[in-house]
Amino acid sequence: MNKLEFEQRLSKVYNGSITPLTSYVNLHCTMQFHCIICDTEFFNKASHMIGKDPQRHVCTLPYADRYGTRLLYVSTIKPNKKKYDSPEKLAKRLNEMVENGLHL
Ligand SMILES: [Zn+2]
Numbered sequence: 361m362n363k364l365e366f367e368q369r370l371s372k373v374y375n376g377s378i379t380p381l382t383s384y385v386n387l388h389c390t391m392q393f394h395c396i397i398c399d400t401e402f403f404n405k406a407s408h409m410i411g412k413d414p415q416r417h418v419c420t421l422p423y424a425d426r427y428g429t430r431l432l433y434v435s436t437i438k439p440n441k442k443k444y445d446s447p448e449k450l451a452k453r454l455n456e457m458v459e460n461g462l463h464l
Contacts, residue, residue: 361386361387363383363384366384366387366406366410367380367384369410370409370410373409373410373416374395374417377395377396377397378393378394378395378396378409378417379393379394379395379396380392380393380394381393381394381401384406385406386406387405387406387407388405388406388407389405389406390403390404390405390406391403391404391405391406391409393409393417395417395419397419398419400419402417404417
């Protein structure tokens with residue numbers, strides 16, 4: 361299956377709602393995709409995206425693991441959403457912890 365065939369298959373399976381963000385190399389390659397329906401960026405194997413149902417993308421649901429069980433959580437990349445505290449904030453918290461520890 362070449363890149364064009366894969367993209368055609370992908371748009372057929374998901375009615376065009378999934379856009380590949382990385383270029384297709386082969387079916388065993390993990391790619392990054394974007395879903396316009398749930399506005400989520402995620403990683404999945406190319407073959408899984410167009411393969412068996414439990415491994416396909418379903419909006420709001422993470423894709424399943426290799427045993428076909430859907431996981432409770434999936435790591436997504438959300439722009440405009442801060443996942444981690446700033447280094448300054450972390451340093452401040454660390455200082456507070458040290459101070460509190462010293463006063464105990
Ligand atoms: Zn989706």
